[in-house]
Amino acid sequence: MPVRPFIPEIDGWIIAVGALAGAACAIPGAWLLVRGRVMAGDAVTHAVLPGIAGAFLAFQSRDPLLMLAGAAVSGVACLLLAVVLERTLRVDRGAALGVAFTAFFAIGLVMIVQGADRVDLDPSCVLYGALELTPIDVVTISVPGLDSFTVPRAVPILLVALVVCGLVSWILFKELRLSAFDPGFAAAIGARPLVVDLLLAALVAMVSVAAFESVGSILVVALLAALPAGARMLTSRLGPMLLLGPALAVVASIVGHLAAIAVPPLASDALGDTSSAGSIAVVAGLLFLACALIGPERGIVLRVLRERRLRERIAREELLALLWRSQERGLPVQRVAVREHFQQMAVGRRVMMAAINALARSGLVDARDEQRILLTTEGSREASRVIRSHRLWESYLTEQASLRPDHVHATASRLEHVTGDALAAQLASETNATIDPHGHQIPQDEARG
Amino acid sequence: MEPPPPMMDWTLRTVLLTVSLLGAAAGAAGAFVLLRRRALLGDVMSHAALPGVAIAFIVTASLGLTRSLPALALGAALTALAGAWCVSWIRRQTRLRDDAAMGIVLGCFYGLGVALLGIVQSLPTGQQAGLTHLLLGHVASMTSSDLWSVLAGASVVLILTLALFKEWRLLCFDEPFAQAIGRPTRRLDAMLMVALGLVIVVGMQAAGLLVVVALLITPAAAARACTVRTGSMVAIASAIGALSGAGGALLSASAPDLPAGALCVLVACAAFLVALVVGPAEGVLWRALRRWRLEARVRREHLLRAMWELSSPCERPATTPAALLRRTPVALATLLQRRSWSGPRLRALIGREARRGYIQWTATRDAVTLTEAGSAQARSLERIHRLWEEYLTRRADIAPTHVDRDADIIEHVLGPELVQQLERDLDRRGGGATA
Numbered sequence: 001m002p003v004r005p006f007i008p009e010i011d012g013w014i015i016a017v018g019a020l021a022g023a024a025c026a027i028p029g030a031w032l033l034v035r036g037r038v039m040a041g042d043a044v045t046h047a048v049l050p051g052i053a054g055a056f057l058a059f060q061s062r063d064p065l066l067m068l069a070g071a072a073v074s075g076v077a078c079l080l081l082a083v084v085l086e087r088t089l090r091v092d093r094g095a096a097l098g099v100a101f102t103a104f105f106a107i108g109l110v111m112i113v114q115g116a117d118r119v120d121l122d123p124s125c126v127l128y129g130a131l132e133l134t135p136i137d138v139v140t141i142s143v144p145g146l147d148s149f150t151v152p153r154a155v156p157i158l159l160v161a162l163v164v165c166g167l168v169s170w171i172l173f174k175e176l177r178l179s180a181f182d183p184g185f186a187a188a189i190g191a192r193p194l195v196v197d198l199l200l201a202a203l204v205a206m207v208s209v210a211a212f213e214s215v216g217s218i219l220v221v222a223l224l225a226a227l228p229a230g231a232r233m234l235t236s237r238l239g240p241m242l243l244l245g246p247a248l249a250v251v252a253s254i255v256g257h258l259a260a261i262a263v264p265p266l267a268s269d270a271l272g273d274t275s276s277a278g279s280i281a282v283v284a285g286l287l288f289l290a291c292a293l294i295g296p297e298r299g300i301v302l303r304v305l306r307e308r309r310l311r312e313r314i315a316r317e318e319l320l321a322l323l324w325r326s327q328e329r330g331l332p333v334q335r336v337a338v339r340e341h342f343q344q345m346a347v348g349r350r351v352m353m354a355a356i357n358a359l360a361r362s363g364l365v366d367a368r369d370e371q372r373i374l375l376t377t378e379g380s381r382e383a384s385r386v387i388r389s390h391r392l393w394e395s396y397l398t399e400q401a402s403l404r405p406d407h408v409h410a411t412a413s414r415l416e417h418v419t420g421d422a423l424a425a426q427l428a429s430e431t432n433a434t435i436d437p438h439g440h441q442i443p444q445d446e447a448r449g
Numbered sequence: 450m451e452p453p454p455p456m457m458d459w460t461l462r463t464v465l466l467t468v469s470l471l472g473a474a475a476g477a478a479g480a481f482v483l484l485r486r487r488a489l490l491g492d493v494m495s496h497a498a499l500p501g502v503a504i505a506f507i508v509t510a511s512l513g514l515t516r517s518l519p520a521l522a523l524g525a526a527l528t529a530l531a532g533a534w535c536v537s538w539i540r541r542q543t544r545l546r547d548d549a550a551m552g553i554v555l556g557c558f559y560g561l562g563v564a565l566l567g568i569v570q571s572l573p574t575g576q577q578a579g580l581t582h583l584l585l586g587h588v589a590s591m592t593s594s595d596l597w598s599v600l601a602g603a604s605v606v607l608i609l610t611l612a613l614f615k616e617w618r619l620l621c622f623d624e625p626f627a628q629a630i631g632r633p634t635r636r637l638d639a640m641l642m643v644a645l646g647l648v649i650v651v652g653m654q655a656a657g658l659l660v661v662v663a664l665l666i667t668p669a670a671a672a673r674a675c676t677v678r679t680g681s682m683v684a685i686a687s688a689i690g691a692l693s694g695a696g697g698a699l700l701s702a703s704a705p706d707l708p709a710g711a712l713c714v715l716v717a718c719a720a721f722l723v724a725l726v727v728g729p730a731e732g733v734l735w736r737a738l739r740r741w742r743l744e745a746r747v748r749r750e751h752l753l754r755a756m757w758e759l760s761s762p763c764e765r766p767a768t769t770p771a772a773l774l775r776r777t778p779v780a781l782a783t784l785l786q787r788r789s790w791s792g793p794r795l796r797a798l799i800g801r802e803a804r805r806g807y808i809q810w811t812a813t814r815d816a817v818t819l820t821e822a823g824s825a826q827a828r829s830l831e832r833i834h835r836l837w838e839e840y841l842t843r844r845a846d847i848a849p850t851h852v853d854r855d856a857d858i859i860e861h862v863l864g865p866e867l868v869q870q871l872e873r874d875l876d877r878r879g880g881g882a883t884a
Contacts (some may be wrong), residue, residue: 015809033545038552039489089725089733091670094548098666099721105659106714113708219563222556229549233689234554288553292543300542428760 022249497532
């Protein structure tokens with residue numbers, strides 16, 4: 001099947017609805033993230049079932065507003081139950097949520113089966129949602145003095161949810177932040193944790209209920225969890241995080257919907273397009289992964305690079321120290337000995353060669369000889385700094401920390417690589433030693449002569 | 450009413466046995482997961498099984514095979530375990546908390562499942578009949594093949610639980626220690642995930658996702674309220690799981706229009722509520738009782754000490770220890786002003802102590818006297834209070850004007866050993882309590 005063409009009146013609205021739902025979810029999701037309650041989103045999306053069934057059975061109508069109201073009531077009730085179980089009855093947080101939402105869902109199922117002869121309500125409609133069908137279900141909004149607009153019904157609903165979440169977060173920003181990061185202090189100045197939990201529960205229930213019609217209730221969980229977590233990977237400040245979440249939602253919606261149209265037909269001729277909601281959730285997860293990889297502070301790529309650079313620097317310093325010690329004993333260093341030393345430290349051959357080459361390039365060692373490696377004058381000065389901090393640490397640890405002289409070498413070997421000049425000077429003034437515990441001379445600080 | 454046909458009986462017995470076995474295995478595995486504070490991991494893994502089902506369906510369909518349950522189960526197990534692995538990977542790599550990692554994995558894996566099912570639907574052979582059963586369960590129409598798979602899965606899980614009990618317990622309570630003494634913690638954790646995955650996969654086919662999630666969480670939470678010992682907790686969780694399964698199946702057979710899966714969940718929930726009220730370890734009733742007893746003791750100690758402080762020895766100077774214990778009467782009005790107790794409450798308190806023989810009313814009934822037994826008791830209480838005041842002033846550097854109230858709070862909660870130690874401690878530093 002060829003990729004079907006992009007139809008702005010349909011696909012545009014689908015993307016808009018997806019982006020709005022994601023943005024509306026990302027804001028309360030960020031609060032859930034900082035309070036450690038992300039799974040509340042999952043609980044709410046299951047817990048709405050008895051509310052929907054109850055509204056349907058009680059009023060015998062499919063009026064969406066009634067159903068939304070019923071869903072919101074049972075969603076809040078479930079979270080309230082979980083909070084009470086956790087706070088006053090000391091049930092484990094996850095278990096409290098799990099017990100509450102499975103019970104609510106089961107009650108909902110019983111209600112639906114009991115009323116099955118009177119009503120026709122398919123619970124899977126509630127669970128899946130139909131993002132693709134939102135452009136068909138329209139309402140006309142007339143603004144006095146302007147034209148009237150025909151928009152999908154989901155748009156005004158989600159817009160209201162988004163605005164409410166934004167306003168609450170903006171007005172109560174300080175209070176919410178305080179109770180998330182310092183609950184003890186917040187409680188002391190009168191922000192009761194239970195009240196804040198309830199407020200958040202209401203926001204989450206409102207957003208999920210507004211979004212589950214269009215995005216499908218379980219996919220709400222993906223948006224609630226992945227978007228704020230992605231934003232968290234990019235910034236550690238709460239304000240920017242609250243704004244980045246909705247921005248990621250827009251990206252996820254555009255990419256997700258286009259992927260749903262294009263990927264399956266491109267993968268195989270037999271396939272048509274797939275669920276946009278599912279695809280948006282997958283893209284939200286991939287966005288989180290990307291943010292986790294490239295994030296500026298906690299990013300995995302940066303961390304790996306930093307670790308690698310550190311490993312390389314340590315290898316260079318180890319090599320300099322090895323050469324210096326041999327020189328001290330008046331022995332030339334064979335390449336074989338270097339290889340053995342690095343093997344003992346479990347450092348790979350590649351890292352070793354990189355260290356030798358880097359030092360040779362900057363003129364600290366002379367590696368032109370096939371058999372041996374020699375320190376240059378420049379290199380000898382660099383090496384004496386490493387040796388100096390190693391021996392100073394050995395002295396310090398035996399004198400001040402009362403460790404036995406045969407126990408300090410390993411610790412000093414680790415500390416020598418993270419000791420700057422200032423710290424070395426401090427160590428030297430604390431110990432006053434010129435000979436280390438093993439009887440070797442401690443090299444003097446050459447900058448000071 | 451005519452007796453049920455034998456066939457019905459057979460079906461009911463199959464269902465009963467299957468769901469009870471499932472409940473027992475889920476309870477045991479769930480107890481450990483709860484102790485690791487990851488109760489919702491079962492929920493995450495069972496949602497993460499969905500893409501596996503869809504992938505297995507696509508693969509078997511593209512190979513030209515018909516829908517085969519073992520293939521679907523294998524796919525489900527693989528992505529469920531992948532989900533669990535992703536949760537721990539996210540936690541290790543990003544320093545996000547468990548709940549965030551679980552939410553991301555649950556939502557995104559499930560989204561992947563929905564997207565893949567969308568593709569399945571557009572396949573020419575794509576009848577996804579039976580796939581929705583996985584979500585909502587079809588306990589009543591269980592077949593004997595379900596029984597056999599649950600039997601196999603549950604026995605593996607129970608055997609694993611028995612074999613790895615000590616290691617898992619250590620993992621739950623002190624993971625760093627387990628690591629330090631050389632236990633393969635990563636592998637043990639993986640084994641627990643495998644047990645969880647087994648319960649989920651066999652359970653989902655037989656009873657549906659909801660029932661499995663509930664049986665993993667609720668019986669374990671109920672058992673937690675009943676005991677503080679890991680062994681009994683696992684056993685109780687297992688028993689509650691089995692009973693909820695059986696109870697749900699029997700209830701749904703007793704009346705039409707009651708979905709068996711949902712009833713299992715609700716029976717487990719009822720057991721949880723009962724355990725929460727009467728459970729000996731964390732139950733509300735026992736906690737309230739313990740609290741009430743403590744409060745009663747505190748009130749009684751306050752009364753005796755107030756009497757001691759407001760009275761003086763009958764003969765002055767009191768030369769013998771016995772003379773010190775004969776005290777003057779204290780007027781009720783004076784006693785009433787001493788603490789914030791109401792008249793009737795104070796009278797009730799005095800009545801109780803009078804029955805114990807610690808206090809006597811005077812003839813005019815407007816004052817009370819400590820008996821000798823009461824005096825001895827009050828004197829030792831006074832001593833503990835003074836000891837604490839001394840200790841707080843000298844050792845905790847709290848101003849002497851502030852220690853009375855602190856000592857007032859703390860004096861009731863000490864055992865005799867601690868009081869002795871306090872005495873020794875203060876004696877060694879010169880001086881002692883004067884009472």
